[in-house]
Each structure stands twice: as C-alpha cells, then as structure tokens.
Amino acid sequence: MAKFVERVFSGVQPTGNLHLGNYLGAITKFVALQETHDCIYCVVDLHAITVAQPPAVLKSNIREVTAAFIASGIDPRKHIVFNQSQVAEHAELAWVFNCVARIGWLNRMTQFKEKAGKDRENASLGLYAYPTLMAADILVYRATHVPVGEDQKQHLELSRDIAQKFNNDFSDSIASNGFGDAFFPLPEPLIQGPATRVMSLRDGSKKMSKSDPSDYSRLNLSDDADAIAQKVRKAKTDPDALPSEIAGLAGRPEADNLVGIYAALNDGSKEDVLREFGGANFSNFKSALVDLAVEKLGPIGAEMKRIQGDIAYIDAVLKDGSDRARVLAAQTMTSVKDILGFVR
Ligand code: AQP
Secondary structure, eight states: OOOOOOEEEEEEOOOSOOBHHHIIIIIHHHHHHTTTSEEEEEEOHHHHTTSOOOHHHHHHHHHHHHHHHHHHTOOTTTSEEEEGGGOTHHHHHHHHHHTTSOHHHHHTOHHHHHHHTTOGGGSOHHHHHHHHHHHHHHHTTTOOEEEOOGGGHHHHHHHHHHHHHHHHHTHHHHHHTTOTTOSSOOOEEEOOSTTSSOBOSSOTTSBOOTTOSOGGGOOBTTOOHHHHHHHHHHSOOOSSOOOSSGGGGTTOHHHHHHHHHHHHHTTSOHHHHHHHHTTOOHHHHHHHHHHHHHHHHHHHHHHHHHHHTOHHHHHHHHHHHHHHHHHHHHHHHHHHHHHHTOOO
C-alpha cells in the first residue's frame, strides 16, 4: 500500500449552541494534534445547510465556531482554519464520491435515520448524502487522521470504504498516472479518552446535542460561571454515592457521564476520578465539577466573546485559511480528474 504523509482533518458544523460534547469529543483533540501533525480544521457550513439555516444566524454561527477554535488554542497561522464553502473542491469531490458510494451503504447510516426521523420523505437529499461530502472533506486533503466524537465513527468507516472503492475501481489509471497502488489513504478515526460521547445532562441515554430543545441538557461553550453552576447542579443523577471502581458505574449512565466529563476536563481518567471521589455523594462531587468546569471553560467562553467582537479578524482568518486549503484541494482534484479520464 502506498505511503501517505500524515495529515489531520476535522470539522465542526456551524449550527449554534457549541457545547461541551463538541469541545471534549473533538476540539480538545484538535488542539493537542497541532503539536505532532499538520492540521486542517474546517467550519463545515455546507453540512450545516442539510437542514434549514436562517442566513443571518448561519453567518454568525460560522464566526462563532471559528472563534471557539481560536479561543480553545488552535493556531490559525501554523495550521489551517477555514470554512468549507470557500473551497469549492469539497463539493466537486463529493459529486465524484456520490458516483462511487453505493445507495445500500448510505441506507445503513444511523445519523440520517435519527435526523430524518419519521418524516424521511421530506428530509433534504443533502442530509442523505452528508457522509459522501464528509468523505470528500477529508480526502480532498488526502488526510490520514480524523479526530471525532464517537457518533461519527460510522461516517468515518464509510469514508474508508469510499477511498478503498475509488482505489480499487481506478487502480489501473491510478498506477498509470504515477500514484502507485492507491491514490487515497484510508483515513483513521481518532476517538480516544474518557469523553468521546458526552451525554445529555438531563438524560444519560441521549447524546449531548446542539439541537436538544432544553438548554439544561448541555453546557454551552458560551455559558458563564452562573449558567455552568446552575446546569451542573440540576444535572440528573441517581441517589447512590459514587463508586470507587469503574464496574460500579455500570447501569448508572448519568453518574458515568459526569465522571467522564470530570476526567476529560481534568486531563485524567475515570479511574483517577473514582479514586478521588469514590464514596462521595453527588452534591460534593457536583461542587467540585462546577469549580473545574468554570476554571476550564470560563476563560474559553470569555476569549470567544472577545474574538467574536472582531468580525474583520475572524473573516480574515477564514479567507487566509481558505486560500491555503484551496491550493491543496485543487492539487487533489486535478489528479482525480486525470484518474477519472476527464479532459482538462
Ligand atoms: N455529545 C458529544 N460527545 C462527544 N463528541 C461530540 N460531538 C458532537 N456531539 C458530541 C463531536 O463534535 C464534532 C462536531 O460535531 P458537529 O457539529 O459536526 O455535529 P453533530 O454531531 O451533529 O453535533 P450535535 O451537537 O450532535 O448536533 P445535532 O444536535 O445537530 O445532532 C464531531 O467530531 C462530533 O463527533
């Protein structure tokens, strides 16, 4: 198999209410990977419009995600930060992938089933094809590693299937164009740590989500200290004390979730948390969690607000990042066209 230069790509949708799940499941990983890899971080606005977005709100949400990236510690000068719609090659490669992916593959995607719900006939075609655009986002940069939350695992597997099928279907042309035995890498998901699936604060069986109608279900990155304290204190728990061993969290989804959140915010493991808090009641543990969450999230929220006040700066970051991303994406598309047999 061909060797690929290691490169990280990931994205966040500008759909509002950026929350602790997005932060712990994805953004903190983005920050850490900057030390070891060339990284491309994208505000995936083309994905956002798979469900209706009021234009003025979308614009503000694109800037909010950009501000969150920078406030969390992503360096847009050393790495690339941009919004997807400024690099047309994402949509162009997605079309090619629509012709590579099989309908049967897309029919198995659970996110479409969940998001389309009972009214499937009325869902947009874009929502259905979301995973082929996601594959294009990653592969237009021939990225090798993709940090995501657990919910994106199935889409990543589909991206690998698409890359593999393209490599197989066009193997002769890939070789004759000088790319050896594979043009696309099979991107590896990076899903690690104690908070790969942060659950709702109101219901430990539901993922913490931007679209949950209850604001008490999530900690937003924009929440101030009072809001964080209120939401953590009201978080659903059970009547028992915290266990001392991981096995004691079985069948206690809300306890498990809060322990995972504490561990991730503290850069430790669930075992560390239980060693410290095993036997404690929830009111003591929640007080410690409020302090930790305010300490970690408070400065990010404040910095986001400051950055969001400077729209010209945010837009300049996105323009610069898009210009640099486009160069890489255009190289891939030129090669893809040659491989497919298009005249250019
Ligand atoms: N609850 C979560 N726990 C851990 N990681 C999560 N992610 C999302 N929710 C959690 C990860 O955050 C990254 C960006 O997600 P996204 O904005 O692209 O899309 P999403 O998964 O649709 O976000 P939401 O909050 O779940 O929105 P709705 O309400 O629309 O369904 C991804 O890496 C994702 O895994």
